[in-house]
Amino acid sequence: MKVFRLSKKKYAEEFNGKGASKSGNRWNSKGTEIIYTAESRALAMAEILVHLSLATLPKDFVMMTIHIPDSINIKEINPKTLPKNWNHHPPNSRTQKIGDAFIDSRDFCILKVPSAVVQGDFNYLINPFHKDFKKIKISEITDFPFDERIFK
Template identity: 50%
Template sequence: MIVYRLSRGPYKNDLSGKGAELAGGRWNSKGVAILYTSESIALCTVEIAVHMPLGIVPKDYYLIKIELPDEASIKEIQEADLPKDWKSFPHANSTQLLGDAFVQEGDTLIFKVPSATVQGNYNYLINPRHPDFRQVSITETVLFEFDKRLFVKE
């Protein structure tokens, strides 16, 4: 399975989940390492855009193509099974608890979750502490140029 992520230059080869561990996110609390990836390049783009202040075009980003083992274990959660506040902004603690439990249980490598930004799309959260994580690999890294129309009001 191929998934994608957009990362700033200095972190383009880092799959440790350290950034999410330091900052926390929708699907993890601070202190819990998790690697956020998306099913498509378009979804990655939107996920970055929603976190950027209007007028600032992201620079020095790389598109990372990541291969996950075909036989990898996947835990999937349906939108209907999520707490009512799962799409809230700022993100809710309820979704962080779900992601934290996924990492701590350690049963599966991948957690497939619905995107809060693009209905009908999915993000794939990767547990860097899972034994199969050593089979996760970067297959391509290319400089990514965002379309400035996403960020600049004309």
């Protein structure tokens, strides 16, 4: 399976979850290392765009294509089991606890979660501490300039 991650160029090689741990996000608390990826390039872009404006639009983003072997088991979160308002901003601490428990348990390397940005699409969270993490490879990194019409 291929998943995608949009990253600033200088962090593209740092495939470790440390960036997410600095502030915490929807699926992790501050201090919990986790890697966020998306099922498509478009979703990866949408997940980043909700945090940007034309004034802060970076020029140095790259799209990472990541290969997850079919042999790696994926745990799925059923959106119907999530707490009310799970997708509101700022993130709900209950969704952060789900991601933290996923990392701590190390039962699965991949957690499939619904996107809060694009209803019906999914993100794939990667546990960098799971034994199968070493099997996951970045297969391509390409420049990804944003089209400035997005903010017009």
